[in-house]
Amino acid sequence: MFTGIIEETGRIKKIQKGRHSAVISIQAETVLEGTKVGDSIAVNGVCLTVTGLENGMFHADVMHETLSRSALRNLVPGSRVNLERAMAADGRFGGHIVAGHVDGTGNIVRIENDDNAVWYTIQAEEELLRLVVEKGSVAVDGISLTVARTGNDWFSVSVIPHTSRETALRGKKPGDMVNLETDIIGKYIEKLIRGSTAKKPESAITEEFLLRCGF
Structure with a gap:
C-alpha cells in the first residue's frame, strides 16, 4: 500500500x-x-x-x-x-490509500497558473470518471491529489507549488498521458451497490409448478 x-x-x-x-x-x-x-x-x-x-x-x-x-x-x-x-507500518499517512494498481490513463488537456497554484485538467474515459468525485481523492501518476472540479469527460486538480516542484508533474504538458487510480473505497462501495441492485434470477418454483405437482 x-x-x-x-x-x-x-x-x-x-x-x-x-x-x-x-x-x-x-x-x-x-x-x-x-x-x-x-x-x-x-x-x-x-x-x-x-x-x-x-x-x-x-x-x-x-x-x-x-x-x-x-x-x-x-x-x-x-x-x-x-x-x-510501500508505506511502512509505523509511517504517517499523509495522502490517501493508493494500491498502486492503475485503473487506466488520462490525457492532460489544459495547464493553467492561478497565483501560486497550477491547475491541471485531465480528460479520461467515462468508466474512470464515474468514480472521480469533487473533493474526493485521485492518484495522478502516483501523486495523491484532491479533485477540485469535474465535467462530463474531465476533472481538474489544483496543485500547490511544492507538489509541482517535487514531482514529475513539472515536466508535463498538454497532450501528455498520465496514470490514474481512483479511490479504492469508492470502488468497493460501487461493487457492493451494483451487487445489491442486480436483478435476482427468477425462481423455477411458480404457482403453476406447485399446482402441477399436487400442492
Whole structure:
C-alpha cells in the first residue's frame, strides 16, 4: 500500500523491451535506502517489484497487462518518474490509500497558473470518471491529489507549488498521458451497490409448478 506522497523523482536509465513486456532500470537515491530485492516501489503510481539493485539504480519487470493499461509504455530513457516506497507500518499517512494498481490513463488537456497554484485538467474515459468525485481523492501518476472540479469527460486538480516542484508533474504538458487510480473505497462501495441492485434470477418454483405437482 502507498500514500501518494512522492518521495523523489527518478530517471529512466534503460528499457529492455520484450515482445509484450519490458525490464526498466531507474536511477534513484532516496527510495533505495533500505530497499532489497522483492520490495515494492510505485513508479508513476504503478506498483512494481524490485528485481535487481545496482549502485544508484534498481530494476523492475513490467508485464504485458501493466504496459497495456498504463502510461509506462510511453517511457523512454531519460524520462522523469515519480517514486514512492510501500508505506511502512509505523509511517504517517499523509495522502490517501493508493494500491498502486492503475485503473487506466488520462490525457492532460489544459495547464493553467492561478497565483501560486497550477491547475491541471485531465480528460479520461467515462468508466474512470464515474468514480472521480469533487473533493474526493485521485492518484495522478502516483501523486495523491484532491479533485477540485469535474465535467462530463474531465476533472481538474489544483496543485500547490511544492507538489509541482517535487514531482514529475513539472515536466508535463498538454497532450501528455498520465496514470490514474481512483479511490479504492469508492470502488468497493460501487461493487457492493451494483451487487445489491442486480436483478435476482427468477425462481423455477411458480404457482403453476406447485399446482402441477399436487400442492
